[in-house]
Amino acid sequence: MKRRHILLSAASLALVPLLPRLTPALAAGAETVDDSDRVIGDADAPITIIEYASLTCPHCASFHTDTLPQLKSEWLDAGKARLVFRHFPLDRLALRAAMVTDCLEKDRAFFGLLATLFKSQQDWARADDPIDALQKHARLAGLSEERFNSCIEDEGIMDGILATLEQARETYEVQSTPTFFINGRKVEGNRSYEDFAAILEDVQEDS
Template identity: 50%
Template structure:
């Protein structure tokens, strides 16, 4: 399947609203695991591995990053109990381009700082009259030059790699909504609050 066909299919992917208590389902595949190239937050030896599939234009993903992830960081990641790998699952062309800009960040620390800014300001840049210009301003504040920004949003091999990851997640791991998490292989959708997510992490 080529990039154009995948992009046409992006709007068909559901955005799952938060559900009380969260919904845990068996992992679609047992080999959902960290791999080379993953952007990871936390210590490598942490016993719980959280893999997140999110779209930078998804409001429910933004809510998770604003309201739930800070406590996950303080009580799990910073305590060495868990690590989080972020994988792009873009729901539209703008999310794909934002993913490319995030991927241009030189370190994991810079990557996570940048996506947190994008989630915090999602309503402003994603609904701007010129979203790419608004995205470029955020990138420049993060230290990315206009030249590197342009190269990122035009990086066709990079876009193809992100979309291949999208297809893998959809077809092999059963990801059909955002955000979707795997906690040591257990698939989690519809995280409504920190307490329900912490229960999943405790079980993992």
């Protein structure tokens, strides 16, 4: 239990600015993608969008409900870009929710539950019993109650998420959510589709 409190305390430090601003070389390293990453889009797409987000972040929910659908249609499905999602939980509930989504092995199921949780964020995150509300969404995504309970207590999954958070905070100076790296270019905060597309077009020209 003591170890878990230490790990959860690390998540609470995610917004503390400790480092100087990034050099372009460090920012460029943020676009590296490995087999453990969750990805929408063609692996060979010329533009890689890395997103750091928290499942309890209203601005992240706005991006996923208002901006991502058109971004997916115009850029991801067209093979012009791919989106990599990485957890950056800002609180304990976001960490628990991230652990549950990471129990879904297939990217399609993962992003399906992710979309549901962002769309219904106000309902489950503010429920009297948010874990019970979270479990109901997870059940619809195919996680049994037994599997849900196992996932939400899995320290291995927790360690992986917190390691991603710490790398983002310490190496890439991620301080808030959502934060994006578009072919290494750092973009902070939610944007309208029009603003996001303009950034992508600029990056495309530079590629």
